[in-house]
Amino acid sequence: MNSRRASPPPAGKSPAASPSPWRGRRRDREVKREAVIRTAARAFNRKGYHNTSLDDIAAALEVTKPTVYYYVTNKEHLLFQCFLAGVEPIRAAFREVRDLELPARARLNAVLRHYGEAVASEFGWCMVRAEDQDLSPAMSRHIKALKSEIDQGIRRLIREGMQDGSIGPCDPKMTAFALAGALNWIAHWYREDQSLTPAEIAAAFVTVFEGGLRPRSAAEVAIRAPLRRRVRITR
Amino acid sequence: MNSRRASPPPAGKSPAASPSPWRGRRRDREVKREAVIRTAARAFNRKGYHNTSLDDIAAALEVTKPTVYYYVTNKEHLLFQCFLAGVEPIRAAFREVRDLELPARARLNAVLRHYGEAVASEFGWCMVRAEDQDLSPAMSRHIKALKSEIDQGIRRLIREGMQDGSIGPCDPKMTAFALAGALNWIAHWYREDQSLTPAEIAAAFVTVFEGGLRPRSAAEVAIRAPLRRRVRITR
């Protein structure tokens, strides 16, 4: 019922930032394979995994479905590849930061910034939303392991921060969940609201995480707070 | 390829906390309708919207598909009803808190606590994950409006908090996104990790939001921080 192939080749529909390496069939295998992944990621991002058919992806690449299958084994692997493309920068961030001579909070912030940018990237949605429900047990395990690695990495940095004093006392597990959750959620709204760049968003979030809601001087609250508001104590 | 239907009626699979009102056919229309919704929510929560067929839901209720259709118009409406069941407590929280004579931060915290509990509830997943991609334009608009209402409510409380001094200066929009995102994400991991009750989680999160990462006295950091860590400045 909906979009199915656009016969006239350059119909000017999707600007297609990368003009797709399918113009004549030279052997740039790897390039094409990556184009498939990226195109799939974009489609998943826009319409969701289950609402995207491999015909859709093929059409976006101006080829047919068997061609797509020539580059990936099946839809599930395709999602998995998108996931990998999404997490890799995050794992890289951990590696980059691992040996820096900085207090743990600074290292954590750096990781979180990269994390946020990754989530706002093309592959962010796939990474964040790759659910075990849609995957075979094997893939599910694999993905879960990678996610867990990241989670543990964050917790470790939090613990280190509590030790070196750069992070206040807190529950590492819950705090890690809160931080990662806030960042993961970017994938849900960034599509609609691109008023900031990924880097700006990541920076803004880190600022929020840093300070929390409480004003710097706790005294100030007591002075100015309870004066206004209509009455009626509910219930 | 994976799990599909359990033929033997009471195979003792899901304990079914509520023993389903289908025992003889008295007219408890509304009760049954709600049972359908709740059962659907549980199924969506466990296997995802797209991996749950109406046959599955019917089987869980020990009836057949047409019976389910007797109570809901279609799958989409079913998801929508689950969504409504999920958001309603949150909207109620805003109403409850609206006229309290408390600093805005306290009111915000109360809302966030209810929010967190709602997300960890049976309907949390449906509420959080009801995507416009899976819904008709009309429903999508409706859901988006409700989500926006909540978002705006949080932003307003943040702004009020900045005015009455109970909340430190920040960007209300980004802060609201961060808070809501962290809470929304609970729906993703609470299924697997139920080591805490929803109330405990909500409380823990609010604590994190309150203080942020920075230690209470900023001075302490400078003293203890930069002493340890192996070398190698990456890149």
Next chain:
DNA sequence: TAGAATATCTACTCATGAGTATGATCGAGG
């Protein structure tokens, strides 16, 4: 107790979409 609702089931239709069998075609090396 005879309809009239109300509630549920059996047995379909129909569209979609993943995945494939098989054959055409292109481009490069001999």
Next chain:
DNA sequence: CCTCGATCATACTCATGAGTAGATATTCTA
């Protein structure tokens, strides 16, 4: 310039799952 393998398309198969048509059974009411 001819063959062989790498690419790609046509034209399928097949399972699944949403939604429905048309009984049938049960309860309520007059």
